[in-house]
Every structure is written in C-alpha cells, then in structure tokens.
Amino acid sequence: xxxxxxxxxxxxxxxxxxxxxxxxxxxxxxxxxxxxxxxxxxxxxxxxxxxxxxxxxxxxxxxxxxxxxxxxxxxxxxxxxxxxxxxxxxxxxxxxxxxxxxxxxxxxxxxxxxxxxxxxxxxxxxxxxxxxxxxxxxxxxxxxxxxxxxxxxxxxxxxxxxxxxxxxxxxxxxxxxxxxxxxxxxxxxxxxxxxxxxxxxxxxxxxxxxxxxxxxxxxxxxxxxxxxxxxxxxxxxxxxxxxxxxxxxxxxxxxxxxxxxxxxxxxxxxxxxxxxxxxxxxxxxxxxxxxxxx
Amino acid sequence: xxxxxxxxxxxxxxxxxxxxxxxxxxxxxxxxxxxxxxxxxxxxxxxxxxxxxxxxxxxxxxxxxxxxxxxxxxxxxxxxxxxxxxxxxxxxxxxxxxxxxxxxxxxxxxxxxxxxxxxxxxxxxxxxxxxxxxxxxxxxxxxxxxxxxxxxxxxxxxxxxxxxxxxxxxxxxxxxxxxxxxxxxxxxxxxxxxxxxxxxxxxxxxxxxxxxxxxxxxxxxxxxxxxxx
Numbered sequence: 001x002x003x004x005x006x007x008x009x010x011x012x013x014x015x016x017x018x019x020x021x022x023x024x025x026x027x028x029x030x031x032x033x034x035x036x037x038x039x040x041x042x043x044x045x046x047x048x049x050x051x052x053x054x055x056x057x058x059x060x061x062x063x064x065x066x067x068x069x070x071x072x073x074x075x076x077x078x079x080x081x082x083x084x085x086x087x088x089x090x091x092x093x094x095x096x097x098x099x100x101x102x103x104x105x106x107x108x109x110x111x112x113x114x115x116x117x118x119x120x121x122x123x124x125x126x127x128x129x130x131x132x133x134x135x136x137x138x139x140x141x142x143x144x145x146x147x148x149x150x151x152x153x154x155x156x157x158x159x160x161x162x163x164x165x166x167x168x169x170x171x172x173x174x175x176x177x178x179x180x181x182x183x184x185x186x187x188x189x190x191x192x193x194x195x196x197x198x199x200x201x202x203x204x205x206x207x208x209x210x211x212x213x214x215x216x217x218x219x220x221x222x223x224x225x226x227x228x229x230x231x232x233x234x235x236x237x238x239x240x241x242x243x244x245x246x247x248x249x250x251x252x253x254x255x256x257x258x259x260x261x262x263x264x265x266x267x268x269x270x271x272x273x274x275x276x277x278x279x280x281x282x283x284x285x286x287x288x289x290x291x292x293x294x
Numbered sequence: 295x296x297x298x299x300x301x302x303x304x305x306x307x308x309x310x311x312x313x314x315x316x317x318x319x320x321x322x323x324x325x326x327x328x329x330x331x332x333x334x335x336x337x338x339x340x341x342x343x344x345x346x347x348x349x350x351x352x353x354x355x356x357x358x359x360x361x362x363x364x365x366x367x368x369x370x371x372x373x374x375x376x377x378x379x380x381x382x383x384x385x386x387x388x389x390x391x392x393x394x395x396x397x398x399x400x401x402x403x404x405x406x407x408x409x410x411x412x413x414x415x416x417x418x419x420x421x422x423x424x425x426x427x428x429x430x431x432x433x434x435x436x437x438x439x440x441x442x443x444x445x446x447x448x449x450x451x452x453x454x455x456x457x458x459x460x461x462x463x464x465x466x467x468x469x470x471x472x473x474x475x476x477x478x479x480x481x482x483x484x485x486x487x488x489x490x491x492x493x494x495x496x497x498x499x500x501x502x503x504x505x506x507x508x509x510x511x512x513x514x515x516x517x518x519x520x521x522x523x
Contacts, residue, residue, distance in 0.1 A: 003402065005399075005402045005403060005404050005405070006402040009399050009400075009402075199383065199385065200385055202383075203383055203385065203396070204396075204400050205372075206343075206372075206377045206383070207372075207373075207396065207397040207400045207401065207444075207448075208369055208370075208372035208373035208375075208400070208401055208448070209369070209400035209401065210365075210366070210369045211365060211369075213400060213402075
C-alpha cells in the first residue's frame with residue numbers, strides 16, 4: 001500500500017516539476033539532443049569508416065610468385081594450411097600473360113610472340129581474413145620451397161593497419177569525451193531544478209521521507225528528460241541518415257558504400273536512446289545526492 | 295524515551311557545542327530547553343533528530359541506541375518526531391491544507407487517510423476556516439499553527455520545537471503554548487528550546503537550563519532563571 005501511494009506521489013511530483021520548470025526541462029532535453037546528435041554522427045561516421053576500411057582490407061592480397069620448378073600442388077596445400085588464410089587462387093603462366101594482355105588494351109600487340117617463351121611466372125593469389133595478419137602470412141610463405149618472390153604492397157598495408165587503429169581510438173575517445181560533457185551539462189540543469197525545490201527537499205527530510213522517496217522524482221525527471229532528448233536526437237539522426245542514403249543512391253558516389261544494414265543501424269540508434277535515458281537518470285540522481293544529507 | 299549519556303559534540307570548526315552532557319526525557323514530559331544563544335539548545339534538538347551525530351557519548355531513543363540506526367531506522371525514528379521551527383518552513387506555493395498533507399504524503403499514506411486526517415488536525419489547531427490559504431495569506435501565529443498541525447498530523451511520540459515563538463508576539467506565543475499543552479495532554483512528549491522567559495515562568499514545567507554545552511539546572515516546575523531576576 002505504502003509503496004503504491006509513494007509511487008503515485010512521485011509520478012505526480014515528476015510531472016508537476018517538468019510542467020512547472022517547462023523551459024528548464026526543455027533546455028535539458030535539448031542539451032541531450034545536441035550531445036547525442038554529435039555522438040550519433042560520430043557513431044555513423046565511425047561505422048562507415050569501419051566498413052570502408054574493411055572493404056579496402058578485403059582487397060589486399062598477397063601475390064606469391066613461383067619459381068618455374070616449384071611443386072605447385074604441395075605449395076598450394078601448404079599455403080592454405082596457414083592460419084588467417086581465407087582464399088588461395090592459382091594463376092598459371094598462361095593466365096598471367098592473358099591478364100597482362102587485357103590490361104594493356106590497345107597496345108596488346110607488344111606481347112605477341114611471347115606465348116612460346118612466356119617470361120611471366122606462375123603465382124598464387126592469397127587472401128587473408130583480415131589485413132593485420134598479412135605481413136606474418138607473407139613472411140611464412142617467403143620461406144617455403146619453390147617461392148620466388150612475395151608481394152603484398154609492403155609498407156602500404158602496415159600504414160593502413162595503423163590508420164585503422166588510430167581512427168578507432170580517436171572515435172572512441174571523442175565519443176567518450178562528448179558523453180562526459182553531456183552528463184555535466186544535464187547535471188547542471190537538473191541541479192537547477194533541484195535548487196528550485198531545495199526547501200521542499202529539506203522539509204521532506206524533516207517530515208521523515210526516505211532517501212529514495214526524495215531521490216526518485218529527480219531520477220524520474222532526469223530519465224524523462226533524457227528520454228525526450230534522445231528520442232528527438234534519434235529521429236533527427238535517423239531521418240538525416242535516410243535522406244543522405246537517398247542522395248548518395250542518386251549520385252552513386254564512386255567507391256564509397258554507406259552502411260545500410262538495418263540491424264547495425266538499429267543497434268546504434270538503440271544504444272544512443274538507452275544512453276540518453278541513462279545519462280538523464282544518472283545526472284538526476286547525482287544532482288540530488290548532495291541535498292540528501294540532513 | 296530519550297536518554298543522553300555523556301554526550302559531547304564538537305563541530306568541525308572546533309566549537310564545542312555540547313560538553314559531556316547527560317539527560318533523560320520521559321514519555322509525556324513537557325520540557326523547556328533554556329539558555330543563552332550558543333549554549334547548545336539547537337544542537338540538542340539536532341542530535342535528537344539525528345541531523346547531527348555526537349563526537350562522543352551515547353543517545354537512546356525509546357530504549358534503543360539511536361546512533362546505531364541505519365537508513366531505514368533513522369527514517370522510522372524521524373517519522374515519530376514532529377518538528378516545529380522558528381521560521382515555520384512552510385512551502386510557500388502550497389496551501390495550509392497541502393502543507394499539512396505533504397507531511398503525510400512523503401511517508402506514503404493513502405489519499406483517503408490524508409483527506410480524513412488533515413482537516414482533523416487543522417481543526418485541532420483552530421484553522422478549519424483557513425485550510426485553502428497560502429502561507430503568505432496567514433498571520434505569523436497562524437503559520438506557526440499550520441507548522442504545528444504538520445508536526446502532529448502523523449501522530450508523533452515527540453514534538454521538537456526550536457524557538458517556536460521567536461517570530462511571534464506575546465499574545466500569539468501564549469496561544470501557541472496552550473496548543474502545545476493541549477497536545478501534551480494526549481501523551482505526546484514535548485521539548486521546546488526557547489528564549490521566552492515569561493512563558494517558561496508562567497507554565498511551571500520542567501526547565502533544563504544550559505550554559506556553554508552543559509546542564510546547569512534541571513528542575514521540575516522550574517523557572518527561566520536568567521534575565522528575569
């Protein structure tokens with residue numbers, strides 16, 4: 001009975017407080033919206049950057065040039081057995097010549113007459129599961145019997161790995177900072193609403209209200225404000241991104257492929273939403289803490 | 295009901311508010327705490343309400359060690375104590391009725407009970423006609439009556455009043471004391487910290503006189519004994 005009465009009282013109190021401090025609540029919600037918009041944009045950028053990098057990574061392959069006397073089948077088996085190797089394609093001397101001819105286009109005639117004395121080596125094209133293992137796999141292949149040369153864009157791959165790492169770290173760092181900034185901003189605004197009801201809180205304690213009873217309306221208020229703020233942010237972000245997708249679809253930007261996977265996007269938006277509510281509740285309960293000591 | 299055993303209270307700034315004080319207040323007592331400013335009257339009230347904890351010594355409330363109370367027990371104890379303040383501490387945006395109802399609402403009492411109880415106590419303090427007025431529309435004496443109503447609405451075993459007549463004229467003060475006596479008749483213990491020597495002398499109740507944190511006099515049917523001689 002007591003709990004139900006208290007709950008009803010708290011709910012009414014929360015609603016009253018939001019209505020009474022309408023502009024303050026709106027300002028707090030707007031603060032959350034802006035923070036989450038920035039955070040969410042970062043998330044979308046990171047998501048797309050991640051996909052782009054993955055795309056680039058997946059195009060990295062190791063070219064293993066073979067000596068003419070190489071034991072082709074054994075080598076293929078050995079390479080396939082290496083950890084991290086995903087796909088191995090054999091390119092014979094003839095295929096190599098054919099490919100070169102194609103890539104030359106109009107000037108393909110320079111290659112005529114080479115069919116019988118093909119100078120191009122046979123090779124294996126090796127794809128790995130991710131870019132990070134490329135150098136290690138390449139080194140292992142280099143040591144194998146019958147391998148002439150191994151090429152994988154040395155230097156370039158290492159740089160790409162480094163950039164990927166930095167982008168991830170930077171995105172996480174920036175997102176963390178922004179979340180922290182959002183918490184402080186909302187704490188300030190909720191503290192103002194606590195200050196506005198300071199004497200009420202004090203008297204509540206003198207009347208023998210329990211701590212959670214005092215804290216709960218502010219927690220609820222923070223969460224409600226967080227809920228509203230993040231809802232607006234998610235809506236703006238969702239529509240904005242959808243619009244961007246439509247635009248990009250029309251222009252068909254060269255090689256950039258935006259993330260359209262609904263599950264991934266849904267998870268991002270859901271996380272933003274939860275974060276908004278969490279930040280609001282957290283800020284609410286932190287702001288009231290100081291006033292609970294009577 | 296309340297026992298202090300060798301209680302000392304040092305404030306962080308080094309001031310010794312209470313010095314090795316022992317005190318016993320029985321159920322149904324009507325006691326005045328008197329003494330010059332800074333003698334420790336308010337500190338005793340704060341210690342009873344557990345707004346402050348003593349630096350040394352023990353305090354018992356209803357036979358239990360009050361210093362060992364944890365969150366929930368502190369709240370339970372506070373619900374048995376009604377507070378009356380010199381500055382009333384009413385919520386200005388609530389009416390007299392709402393201010394009294396507030397005391398019940400924060401303890402989770404049902405609305406039905408609130409609607410029954412609040413008019414009862416407002417009638418008891420003589421404000422049945424002014425329930426819907428805001429504190430600003432009431433005189434000082436009436437505001438203090440609202441405050442008393444708020445203190446007694448939850449049927450406390452003890453009423454702690456800190457300078458309740460400090461902001462009232464003599465006539466209103468006398469009326470307020472009569473109200474306190476009435477409440478005391480029904481068995482509620484009452485402790486009043488006050489400077490109002492004329493009232494203390496008139497009522498001939500227990501007087502606990504304090505000076506620099508010590509009890510210098512504790513008499514049944516006592517008098518103020520300071521500035522009045």
